[in-house]
Amino acid sequence: MIKTTAQKIYVALIFIFLYAPIFTLMVLSFNASKTRSKWGGFTIKWYKQLFQNEEIMEALWNTLLIAFLSALIATIIGTITCLAFNYLKKSNRAILLGMANIPMLNAEIVTGISLMLLFISLGIKFGFMTILLAHITFNIPYVILSVLPRMKQLNPSTYEAALDLGCNQWQAFFKVTFPDLLPGILSGFLMAFTMSLDDFVITHFTKGPGIDTLSTKIYTEVKKGIKPEMYSLSTIIFVAVLVLLLLVNYTPKDKKNK
Amino acid sequence: MNKKLLSAPFLFWSGLFIIVPLLMVFYYGLTDKTGAFTFENIAAISSPEHLKALWEAVKLSVLSTIICLILAYPLAMILCKSGSNKTSFMVLIFILPMWMNFLLRTFAWLTLLEKTGVINTLLKLVGLPTLNIINTPGAIVLGMVYNFLPFMVLPIYNVLIKIDKNVINAARDLGANPFQTFMKITLPLSVPGIISGITMVFVPALTTFIISTILGGSKILLIGNVIEQEFTQTGNWHLGSGLSIVLMMFIIFNMVISAVTDKDGEAQAL
Incomplete structure (x- = not known):
């Protein structure tokens, strides 16, 4: 009894x-004082002003668009x-996994500067496109690591059975393999989006x-003082995601299963 | 259709955006402005200011890795026993906080830690001495532990949850007390998770420049700050790349160790 109480307190x-x-940050978003x-x-004026602040709205749009496109690609x-993966030789699998692991294990700063050097030497103009390419690059490994375990569990016989029963390759993929992989694909997408x-x-x-993006905007504001509208924006995003997660986790269907 | 070809887009992408850029870091690091080969940029690490920044970064990141390990291990064990659902737990400690920007979260510690901040006000209320750690290495360590603790908890949790309960029961049946069971069974079996956790905390902590910028004032320069400045302010990419190569040596060393101890990739964090 004492032990479990101690454990609960620790957690x-x-x-x-x-x-x-x-x-x-949530409390600060309701703070009437600017410092x-x-x-x-208590005030809600930052929430009202937030939607008139074009700079923040633009940064938000860029952030969401880059997150969505990079996660999708x-x-x-x-x-x-x-x-x-299942068709590759063992040594090629190791190479592939090694490649996927590099951006995950390497320091972010090294990945960042290495891509910067690449874009400079290729003469690509720095802007939306370069950020997008960089984000796709560090997002792919998260998707692979989330889909691969599902892929390994996959029973190849079901795909072959679909072919035997008259599906073409595409039909067999979309009706058999894809639904099996879907949970992994979705969690990979979500992970990539969040990252x-x-x-x-x-x-x-x-x-x-x-x-x-919101991150770089906040960075330039760190030294001059962060605008309170930023707090209210993050509070809105955080609460929205929290509510969404609660809805997903506690739908009536789940309750029956438990 | 040859299904192996499906891996081609990834190999092409990784080649262009991972391998080539890393080679470019080596190219810049090993040449000077005229393009001639030199070791000077790498040797520059031994100048007193760079050495100090590296030493400071190593010191603080080792310290925060140890603190993370001490905090994370019991947490992972408790969560394992309570049989809580893995996905909901991962979302709660790992995914959900990320939706509040990482810079803002770190910045919020200023409000909490300041001389007249929330924590000190609370301490004063109950008559305890106040903390004075903002703009000190202590605040940076706190920021590192705060940001990277989940990276330690997850791999350890992933290994602990896979330990066969029968092995532990067998140890108890054969007369081991809980402490002996832990030392002889649980701990050795969880080593891959510990190593993977150490890698995942140590590397980002060693190379951070943002935590030290926000919580350390601008008084404390870590090696990450030095490299960042070489690229964005001084514009000496050769020196910045040279110092990055030194940094990568630490990372490679770390990766080799974790690859050797975790051959099956059991402890992979995600």
Whole structure:
């Protein structure tokens, strides 16, 4: 009894540690005073001003668009790579996995500067495109690592059975293999989207002047003082995702299964 | 259709955007402005200021890796026992916080840690001495632990959950007490997870420049800060690349160790 209480307290403390800054930001979004160190009373004016702030809205749009496109393209490339995986020789599999592991294990700063050097020497203009290419690059491994375990569990006989029963390759893929892989593909996409959304370092080195994502916008604001509208925007995003996750996890269908 | 060809887009993409860029870092690191071969950029690590930044980064990242390990291991064990659902747990500690921007989350610690910040106000209320760690290495370590703790918890959890309960029961049946069971069974079996966790915390901590910028004032320069400045301010890419090569040596060393101890990729974090 004492032991489980101690364990609960420990877990609770870690969660407080991980969520204290998030809670702080939420409180600050309602702070009437512009400086973050003083509480000036409750207000929702930052939420109203947020939608009139064109710079922040543009950065938000860039962030979401890059996250969506990079996650989508990475999901496509990652998934078809996994499809090939079962047909490869063992040594080629190792090479493929090694390649996928490089951006995950390498330091973000090194990935960032290496891509910056590449774009400079290829003469690609720094901007939306370079950020997108960089994000696809670091997103592909997350998709592969999330689809591959599903691929390994896949029973090849079902695909062959579909072929025997008269499906062509495409039909067999979309009716048999794809539904089996779908949970892995979706979680890979979500992972990639989240990673892109939260990235700062690689975007910092691959962005050009005149384009900002939320991360780089916040970075330039860190030294001058962050605009309170930024707090309200993050609060909205965070609460929206939280509600979405709760809805997904606690749908009536799930309750029956439990 | 040859199904092997499906891996071609990835191989092409990785070749162009992963391998070639890394070769370019080596090219820049090993040449000077005229394009002549030189070791100077790598030897530049031994200048006092660079050495100090590297030493500071190694010191702080080792410290925060150890703290992460100490905090994460019991947490992973508790979560394993409670049989909580893996996905919901991963989302809660790993995915959900990421939807609040990482810079903002780190920045929020300023508000919490400042002299007149939230934590000190609370400490004063209950009559305890106040903390004074903002703009010190302590604050940077805290920021590192805060940001990278989930990377330690997940791999350890992934290995612990796979340990066959019968092995533990057998040890208990054969007379081992809980402590002996832990030392002789659980701990040795979880080594791959520990190593993988260490890699996943140590590398980002060693190379960060953003945590030290936000929480360390601009007083403390880590090796990451030096490299970042070479690229964005000074514009000496050759020197920046040379220092990055030194940094990569640490990373490669780390990767080799984790590859040797975790052959099956069991502890892969995600």
